[in-house]
Amino acid sequence: MFRFLLACAALATIGAAPEPADLVIRGGTIYTGSAAPFVGDVVIMGDRIRHVGPNSDIQARRVIDAKGMIVAPGFIDPHTHAGDMLASDEARERLVLPFLMQGVTTAFIGNDGGGDPDVAATLARAKDKPVGVNYASYIGFGAVRRQVIGAERRDPTDAELKEMRGLVAKAMCEGALGLSTGLFYAPQSFAKTAEVVALAGEAGARGGTYDSHIRDESSYNIGLGAAIDEAIGIGSAAGLPVHISHIKALGVDVHGQAGAIIAKVEAARRAGQEVTADQYPWSASGTSLAAALVPLWAQDGGRAALLKRFDDPALAERLRRDITENLRKRGGAKALLITEGAEKGRTLAEIAARRGEDAVTAAIAMIRIHDPSVASFNQTEADIAAFMRQPWVMTGSDASTGHPRVYGSFARKYAKYVKADGVLTLRQFIERSSALTADSFELKGRGHLRPGAFADVVVFDPQTFAARATYEQPELLATGVRTVVVNGVIAVDGGKPTGAAAGRALAHEPPAGSCP
Incomplete structure (x- = not known):
């Protein structure tokens, strides 16, 4: 009898059906992030991927037919300004649908030097305010400098420098990705290189990255080439990887310089330095009217000081001369499109004509009331394509209000630069939108489709995946994404x-050992 019971138990064990998976994405063309594509299944259990491979007979509680679709790791956006959306009191806004509907499952915030020094609080918000995408945060050089020094144009005292270094160290120990800077923007632009190196060193000592909107993407101050040299030099001196935000050649004075900039980065990489960049696939950047046109000396002390300078007759000629020169660098008044406020959808040239004023007078009048966001058409397609082809350049959006890059960057890059223009292959687009970013920033378990990885997945239609957002209608959701999975949960x-x-x-x- 005992042997009979043992035999029955053995047979039951052999014949027992395996536990069904939670989800199978079946029959799509799979791009894993690191291997050639193949047709197969992605099997998900809980928040993890259980199996990736040729068609399987694994059973699941839910099966999604992905035949004819592309199945890829969820996209990762290394440069956004989505912090307000993620912190919103509105649950729907926190879903960050502009990202999800493009297949973006992870976003970085705190870029351009704006990251809140209280990184612990930034990361803790998700517990009480659930969000639609994963996010990671930088500690911002600008936020630190404002907290300690304010908006003044001066060097820090020894005590202030020590305090700033302490803020960066604390933020790194709370989980910051690294130190971000926006050295083009006042008051960050008032900092000398040595000051930035000192703070970047604190991030480097704790495994962080130096992420920089460089000091000059054009010919405003030190020039594009020198600004790239400075960023690479900061990383070398501080001992940490360098990431160049939204790499570009901005303005008529530097058009055609992409090759020279690429050579600088390649030289640093050959010498053993870790240097990467991100890029958004649009010819227009997004900034404010003042940041585009007002000289940095006039921004010393913040907006209140700027408005006083506008009213100072002794400075009127100098201001007009410098604004006129900056307008020239930007390609003229027709190349600046207002993207918010009462004049939304009009160029500076159109606004000036309607007001019966020259462009400089119209710009100053607008900034007096409110400094509006603008789309600045300042890049060439040749430079965009040259940067995009580099294996160290990943997809980013620089998502900011009023610009179609919030709603369409990843979708546009596929539709225009893969499908229409052939600048990249589909595999290159996917890997530089997911695996490259995850690996560069050590996002463990993200950016790849493989067993044990977090189940962040996008399924899109290669025939219809495209941006709908335009400069005139920047808030139209992308088309073509069929399914998005975030940590094993179906979000689309x-x-x-x-x-x-x-x-x-x-x-x-x-x-280990780098924090108290």
Whole structure:
């Protein structure tokens, strides 16, 4: 009898069906992030990928037919200004649908030097305010400098420098990705290189990255080439990887210089330095009217000081001369499109004509009332394509209000630069929108489709994936994404958002012994 029972138990074990998976994405063309594409299945259990391979017979509680679709790792956006959306009191806004509907499952915030020094609080928000995508945060050089020094144009005292270094160290130990800077913008532009190196060193000692909107993307102050040299030099001196934000050659004075900039980065990489960049696939940048036109000396002390200078007759000629020169560098008044406020959708040239004024007078009058966001058409397609082809350049959006790059960057890059223009292959686009970013920033378990990885997945139609957002209508959701999975939860199903908020705050882990 005992032997009979043992035999029955053995047979039951052999014949027992395996536990069904939660989800199978079946029959799509899979790009894993590191291998040639193949047709197969992605099997998900909980928040992890259980199996990736040729067609399987694994059973699941939910099966999504992906035949004819592209299945890829969820896209990762290394440069956004989505912090306000992620912190919103409105649950729907926190879903960050402009990203999800393009297949973006992870976003970086705190870029351009704006990252809140209280990184612990930034990352903790997701517990009480669920979000639609994963996010990681930088500590911002500008935010630190404002907190300690304010908006003044001066060097820090020894005590102030020590305090700033302490803020960076604390933020790194709380999970910051690294130190971000926006050295073009006042008051960050008032800092000398040595000051930046001192703070970047604190990030480097704790495994962080130096991420920089460089001091000059054009010919405003030190020039594009020198600004690239400075960024690379900061990384070398401070001992940490360098990431160049939204790499570009901005303005008529530097058009055609992409090759020279690429050579600088390649030289640093050959010498053993870690240097990467991100890029948005648009010919227009996004900034404010004042940042585009007003000289840095006039911004010393912040907006209140600027308005006083506008009213100072002794400075009127100098201001007009410098604004006129900056307008020339930007390609003229026709190349500046206002993207918010009462004049939204009009160029500076059109506004000036309607007011019966020259462009400089119209710009000053507008800035007096409110400094509006603008789309600045300042890049050439040849430079954009040259940067895009580099294996160290990843996809980013620089998502900011009023610009179509919020709603369409990843979709546009595919539709225009892969499908229409052939600048990149589909595999290159996918890997530089996911795996390259995850690997460069050590996002463990992200950016790849493989067993054990977090289940961040996008399924899109290669025939219809495209941006709908334009400069005139920047808030149109992209088309062609069928399914998005975030940490194993379906966030987009059949091309429609489900309302699920499964995103997580991703804290960078400092090396052992680098924090108290």
